[in-house]
Amino acid sequence: MFLLFSSTANAIVIRDDVDDAQYRVPTSEFPALVDMPGEGHGVLIAPQWVITAAHTIPQHSDLKRVAINGVDRDVARVVVHAGYKPLPQALIDQATATGEAMLIVVFLASGDDIALVKLARPVTDVAPVALYKGTEEYSQIVKLLGKGATGTGATGHDPKASHRGELRRAFNQVSSAYDRWFCYVFDKPPTGLPLEGVLGNGDSGGPVLVQDGGQWVLAGLASWKFVEGNVLTAWPGRYGQISCNVRLSYYRGWIEGVLSGESGVVH
Numbered sequence: 001m002f003l004l005f006s007s008t009a010n011a012i013v014i015r016d017d018v019d020d021a022q023y024r025v026p027t028s029e030f031p032a033l034v035d036m037p038g039e040g041h042g043v044l045i046a047p048q049w050v051i052t053a054a055h056t057i058p059q060h061s062d063l064k065r066v067a068i069n070g071v072d073r074d075v076a077r078v079v080v081h082a083g084y085k086p087l088p089q090a091l092i093d094q095a096t097a098t099g100e101a102m103l104i105v106v107f108l109a110s111g112d113d114i115a116l117v118k119l120a121r122p123v124t125d126v127a128p129v130a131l132y133k134g135t136e137e138y139s140q141i142v143k144l145l146g147k148g149a150t151g152t153g154a155t156g157h158d159p160k161a162s163h164r165g166e167l168r169r170a171f172n173q174v175s176s177a178y179d180r181w182f183c184y185v186f187d188k189p190p191t192g193l194p195l196e197g198v199l200g201n202g203d204s205g206g207p208v209l210v211q212d213g214g215q216w217v218l219a220g221l222a223s224w225k226f227v228e229g230n231v232l233t234a235w236p237g238r239y240g241q242i243s244c245n246v247r248l249s250y251y252r253g254w255i256e257g258v259l260s261g262e263s264g265v266v267h
Contacts, residue, residue: 148202
């Protein structure tokens, strides 16, 4: 979440000692990336289904369309996990007043931030991305993609920066994986990977990929991050930031159940 308590989170923040051009990639790098309205992402996982973080779904209006490969696609329905809990305004107000947001971290970690979007018509011009079939996310190298706010680990990124820009990709290594989540840390040079990075504001629901059988498959979705210090003054994306992602292996049964029987909470 933006400073742990805005409505959406997470695009690519890069090393300060590497040229940004090495992180920028054409949209053809990942055509299955879904642009949610305004900001936020999802991923096409079946011809008629998109997976995303639940908090990217509008709370006070219907989700009418999403864009895939530059083309608007009409939405037929949205299925939100029954365990998803919108962030209470009381916690936001307290964090805004004090700068301390530890209970927001606890709240976010206890929810199921996942949703599926059924499209009105199957997508025929983009191949869906396969889901990771294993459960061994810990210590794996992950690939991240997003179009949101960018900056470097030395300074972080401006919380008011644009949340929809050029596509970038970066890599990181999973530092913990359990239950609903897996997380990674933005390491400061000279440690870290050659194209180390983290997701920044504006790309919640974006893909976190691992290699399996020689191909990159979808293991997680960008969800929330831990920003040290006073959340009113800290800039997200600095070295040391911990980013946590929806662990899709935990939700495999739910995903398969929705795609086959369309169960769940429907908006």
